[in-house]
Each structure stands twice: as C-alpha cells, then as structure tokens.
Amino acid sequence: MTVLRVENLTKRFDGVLAVDDLTFAVEPGEIFGFLGGNGAGKTTTLRMVLDIIRPTSGRIEVLGTSPDRRNSAAIGFLPEERGLYSHMTAIDTIVYFGRLKEMDAKLARERGMALLDRFDLGERARSKIGDMSKGMAQKVQLACSLVNEPELLMLDEPFSGLDPVNQGLLEEEILRASRRGAAVIFSTHVMQHAERLCDRLLLLRKGKKRFEGTLDEARALLPTRIAVVARPDIANVTGVIGATASDEAGEGWTHYELQLQPGTSSETILEHCTANGIGVRRFEEHRASLHEVFVELVGDAGVKQ
Numbered sequence: 001m002t003v004l005r006v007e008n009l010t011k012r013f014d015g016v017l018a019v020d021d022l023t024f025a026v027e028p029g030e031i032f033g034f035l036g037g038n039g040a041g042k043t044t045t046l047r048m049v050l051d052i053i054r055p056t057s058g059r060i061e062v063l064g065t066s067p068d069r070r071n072s073a074a075i076g077f078l079p080e081e082r083g084l085y086s087h088m089t090a091i092d093t094i095v096y097f098g099r100l101k102e103m104d105a106k107l108a109r110e111r112g113m114a115l116l117d118r119f120d121l122g123e124r125a126r127s128k129i130g131d132m133s134k135g136m137a138q139k140v141q142l143a144c145s146l147v148n149e150p151e152l153l154m155l156d157e158p159f160s161g162l163d164p165v166n167q168g169l170l171e172e173e174i175l176r177a178s179r180r181g182a183a184v185i186f187s188t189h190v191m192q193h194a195e196r197l198c199d200r201l202l203l204l205r206k207g208k209k210r211f212e213g214t215l216d217e218a219r220a221l222l223p224t225r226i227a228v229v230a231r232p233d234i235a236n237v238t239g240v241i242g243a244t245a246s247d248e249a250g251e252g253w254t255h256y257e258l259q260l261q262p263g264t265s266s267e268t269i270l271e272h273c274t275a276n277g278i279g280v281r282r283f284e285e286h287r288a289s290l291h292e293v294f295v296e297l298v299g300d301a302g303v304k305q
C-alpha cells in the first residue's frame with residue numbers, strides 16, 4: 001500500500017501561498033528527499049501530513065486514511081525545531097514518546113536502550129536532557145521518532161546540528177528504516193546527503209514542485225560536460241554542439257570543454273572520435289551534481305555545498 005499520497009495540496013497563510021497544488025506519493029521502503037530552499041514549503045507540507053495544520057485544499061492519505069490520530073502510531077517525526085523536556089532522562093523521554101504511540105512501556109524501554117546504544121549514548125541513558133549537548137539531545141529526539149518502528153518516518157532537516165560521525169550514524173539509521181520497509185521522507189539543504197541516500201527526490205520552489213524523480217533523472221536535466229585535450233576537428237564531431245577552447249596543450253593539442261546535443265552520450269562521442277581517427281588525449285566526463293541541478297531549478301538560496 002502506498003504509505004503517503006498527497007494530491008493537489010495547497011496551503012495559503014495570510015497573503016502567502018506556502019504550498020501550491022503539490023502532488024506526490026511515497027512507497028514502502030523508499031527514501032524520498034524533500035528538497036527546496038528556505039521558505040519553499042517543506043515544513044508546512046510535513047505539518048499537514050501530521051495533521052498539525054489543515055490544508056486550504058487538496059488531499060492527503062497516510063496508510064490509506066486521512067491524517068489523524070488513528071495513524072499517528074505508525075508515524076515517526078523529527079521536527080525542525082528540536083525540543084524535549086530538559087528535566088527528563090534520555091531513556092524516560094523515549095519511553096514517553098513510545099507510550100504516546102500506544103507502545104507497551106517494556107518494549108519502548110528495550111527499543112529505546114537499543115537505539116541509544118546504536119547512537120553511542122548507551123552510557124547516557126539516565127542523563128537528563130538538560131545536561132546533554134545539543135547534538136546528543138538531537139539523537140535522543142531521533143530515537144523518539146524511531147522507537148515505534150514507524151511505517152512513515154519524516155525527518156525535517158535531520159542532519160543539521162550533527163557532527164560528521166553522527167551524520168553517518170543518521171544515514172545508517174535512515175537506510176535501516178528503509179530496509180525494514182518504512183517510507184522515509186527527509187528534508188535537507190545539504191545535497192550530498194540526498195545524493196547518497198535518496199531513491200527519489202522532489203524539488204520545491206515557492207511551494208510548487210519543480211522536479212520529481214530519481215537522482216539520475218535529476219542529473220540528466222543539465223547537460224553533461226566533457227573536458228578533452230584534442231585536435232580542433234573535435235568541434236565537427238556529430239553530437240558536439242559547442243567546443244570551448246581554454247589552454248593550448250602544445251604541439252597542436254588544445255584543452256576544450258565540449259557541450260553535447262541533448263540525448264548524446266559521451267560514449268558516442270568517444271566512439272566517433274576513434275572511428276574517424278580524431279585525436280583525443282584526455283577525456284573526462286563531468287555529470288551535473290545534484291547541487292548544480294538544485295541551483296538551476298530552485299536558485300541558490302539556502303543551499304549548502
């Protein structure tokens with residue numbers, strides 16, 4: 001069953017169209033990147049899925065029903081604004097969240113301890129949240145969103161505030177959730193996480209969908225660039241629509257950046273050169289990164305390299 005289905009979703013605040021006719025779906029086991037610059041409408045969409053705010057129009061279906069308390073036990077959510085009760089211990093906090101998700105306290109405690117161990121916080125299980133560092137508290141909050149082994153896991157900017165080691169732990173946890181069949185949606189401004197993790201991604205700009213598809217499909221939106229050292233006749237190869245010369249490389253060789261006709265692969269160009277005796281000394285393909293696609297489609301506001 002499709003875990004999350006969003007159809008023609010629109011949210012208007014006074015004078016602001018935060019989400020504009022948005023449609024997408026996420027399947028079990030999928031890792032879905034929800035990307036967009038600041039103010040694109042990501043958090044607003046996630047809040048509507050959680051029934052924290054209501055849509056102006058459109059439809060949301062979570063595990064086959066409209067969002068409400070009935071399906072909250074099957075959802076895990078890490079909010080963008082972190083915040084836990086500072087006087088509670090780490091393990092009690094996780095158990096508390098587990099109980100809110102209708103879990104048995106014993107099971108919540110067992111899973112909570114296992115999560116804290118995996119997050120390298122086993123020895124801090126009885127520390128108060130207020131005595132922990134910000135990153136540690138964030139990992140406890142992440143554990144709260146995972147304790148019920150949700151079928152839909154939504155993480156709003158989960159990587160921000162974590163050091164590289166803990167970012168790695170989080171990536172591992174996202175993959176683990178997906179392997180057990182959960183649909184995972186996460187928002188981020190850091191494209192490398194999306195590049196490493198996502199099966200599919202959606203790019204939002206000012207509440208509107210600019211792209212939805214796989215990473216390969218996203219990268220194919222921008223032309224592949226090829227750096228070559230070649231003779232000038234490279235410009236006449238079928239499929240090459242531009243050859244920008246940079247430096248001389250001596251003895252009649254020149255550095256070029258080739259622009260290819262859309263749909264032409266770099267292999268075709270290389271084969272053509274070989275077949276027609278066109279001299280090529282260096283041939284480096286540069287496929288567009290997700291960062292470049294993002295900047296092209298969404299603008300560079302709010303993107304970190």
Ligand SMILES: Nc1ncnc2c1ncn2[C@@H]1O[C@H](COP(=O)(O)OP(=O)(O)OP(=O)(O)O)[C@@H](O)[C@H]1O
Pocket residue numbers: 013014016017018036037038039040041042043044045080302
């Ligand atoms: N409660 C609200 N009242 C009025 N406007 C709101 C409210 N919540 C969000 N907005 C507006 O809706 C738009 C989308 O905001 P949202 O928080 O969903 O963006 P976001 O993609 O999560 O951004 P960021 O990456 O900066 O967290 C913004 O223009 C924001 O000011």
